[in-house]
Amino acid sequence: MxxxxxxxxxxxxxxxxxxxxxxxxxxxxxxxxxxxxxxxxxxxxxxxxxxxxxxxxxxxxxxxxxxxxxxxxxxxxxxxxxxxxxxxxxxxxxxxxxxxxxxxxxxxxxxxxxxxxxxxxxxxxxxxxxxxxxxxxxxxxxxxxxxxxxxxxxxxxxxxxxxxxxxxxxxxxxxxxxxxxxxxxxxxxxxxxxxxxxxxxxxxxxTHSYDALMWSKWRSGEYWKRHGIAPVPNAREQSRAARLKVKPAELPWRTVRDALHDLPDPEFHPAVASKFADHRFISGARSYPGHTGSPLDEPAKTLKAGVHGVPGGENMLRRPDGTVRYFSERESARLQTFPDDFRFHGSWTETMRQLGNAVxxxxxxxxxxxxxxxxxxxxxxxxxxxxxxxxxxxxxxxxxxxxxxxxxxxx
CATH class of the missing domain: 3.40.50.150 (Vaccinia Virus protein VP39)
Incomplete structure (x- = not known):
């Protein structure tokens, strides 16, 4: 067709x-x-x-x-x-x-x-x-x-x-x-x-739901087992999970950690990260009210192109310890479900504009x-x-x- x-x-x-x-x-x-x-x-x-x-x-x-x-x-x-x-x-x-x-x-x-x-x-x-x-x-x-x-x-x-x-x-x-x-x-x-x-x-x-993610984290524990890490406490999520009576039929929402689990952190492991196309550390990220980044163990906030450059809050990763950094181009492409061999042209800001406007x-x-x-x-x-x-x-x-x-x- x-x-x-x-x-x-x-x-x-x-x-x-x-x-x-x-x-x-x-x-x-x-x-x-x-x-x-x-x-x-x-x-x-x-x-x-x-x-x-x-x-x-x-x-x-x-x-x-x-x-x-x-x-x-x-x-x-x-x-x-x-x-x-x-x-x-x-x-x-x-x-x-x-x-x-x-x-x-x-x-x-x-x-x-x-x-x-x-x-x-x-x-x-x-x-x-x-x-x-x-x-x-x-x-x-x-x-x-x-x-x-x-x-x-x-x-x-x-x-x-x-x-x-x-x-x-x-x-x-x-x-x-x-x-x-x-x-x-x-x-x-x-x-x-x-x-x-x-x-x-x-x-x-x-096909996926937030409640299914809550069940996977706080009732079955499958989410943490799959990633091989100890649970990261979250009172709001645990309270919601406690109210679930039966396991949801849908699959769990996919999180930032799910999407990026096999990519090295470009801030701490730049040499290894450089082996992945368009995966490099971008400095300058900061957190402030209304711009706190995307928690690692939730789906990312909406990636945005921005009217005057890249909005920091929506295009940042927030680690469990509260530190933040910008998503790399490759990470952003993962969050938009582009294939890993898809290469973007232009500067980081220009690439993020393309990704922020994408479906x-x-x-x-x-x-x-x-x-x-x-x-x-x-x-x-x-x-x-x-x-x-x-x-x-x-x-x-x-x-x-x-x-x-x-x-x-x-x-």
Missing amino acids: KSVELFAGAGGLGLGVGGAGFEHAAVVEIDRWACDTLAENTKWPLHGWDKGDVRKFDYTPLKGTVNLVTGGPPCQPFSMGGRHRAFLDPRDMFPEAARAVRELRPKAFIFENVKGLRRQAFSNYLEYIRLRLRHPDLTPREGEEWLTHLKRLEDYETSGANGGLLYNVVIRLLNAADYGVPQKRERVFIVGIRDDLAAAFHFPDA PVELAKVVAKAVREQIERTHEKSDSLQSLGQAAPGRKRSKRAIATGAGESAS
Whole structure:
């Protein structure tokens, strides 16, 4: 199955989508360092740097060949650490995501963004994003403000019209830790399934849990035995574990120690650490209120890119004795579940920006696999209908849809 990846960044989402069985027909990214990273590590058909502006990208050669469109439109307009300008921010690329869906007409799409997209201040705009992706044919008129376009989309959604390209769209906030990523990273996923596909879609169930980690630490003791160390006292965790009546069915959340157990500490063992790519000690880490680092025996805090450099608290390791240091590039890549042979281009700050903006590879794979299974079930349904001489489900464009404005050309 073919896919198109927009706003690819360092490739976390793309690697996950590829791992789920999709083949990239085009990968689009404008950032120079991210493009260098992708060029070294992948053989994807990269449209990068000067050719990576999605606003100018021509989808014509790909029409009719793409099953899935994916991407992470720039998150700074919605980030908790940004300026919160949303639709007023020129970096808002959700309109371009809608254009890609309209022109490529894929069977499905996956877009992801930061947790801040769900803030109350952006609720109307999130609904606007949903409706634009649900009805990609209903495009803005020349000079039309987004709120006016939202009203037209709402009218069309509630009018009973049944024409034009239509996607069933679901939005969910997922915590990467719940899917085996050693990081408490919450991301908004927007998944759309084309309406003529038969099977229903829902997001995958969580496979890991915090309570399972508590059981592993303080009821069975398996966590400490596995790492060959004595338990590190934690009154808060022990109190929670004591309230658990039965062993949770999920696997335990993975911790920083789980992810980094076989990497030498670059501060104390620099010579050994240098044998691992991109694994070196970075000085200058310090702890202060609100920036205390990621405890070794918990999933990491969310790695962040930062508006003005790397935020120390989120990108630091905190040892049981309270000392802190920055995560190395390799450690950060582990926390984002990139493979160890994946090399990043640019300075440490630039690499951390790429990693802080990335989707964890394993989380992307889980979501993309669920979407692929949905498409495959639809193929089976379609084949079955054809064998019975029936037409596969589809939608016809009604006169009412035409009058409402679906299918207008983009401004």
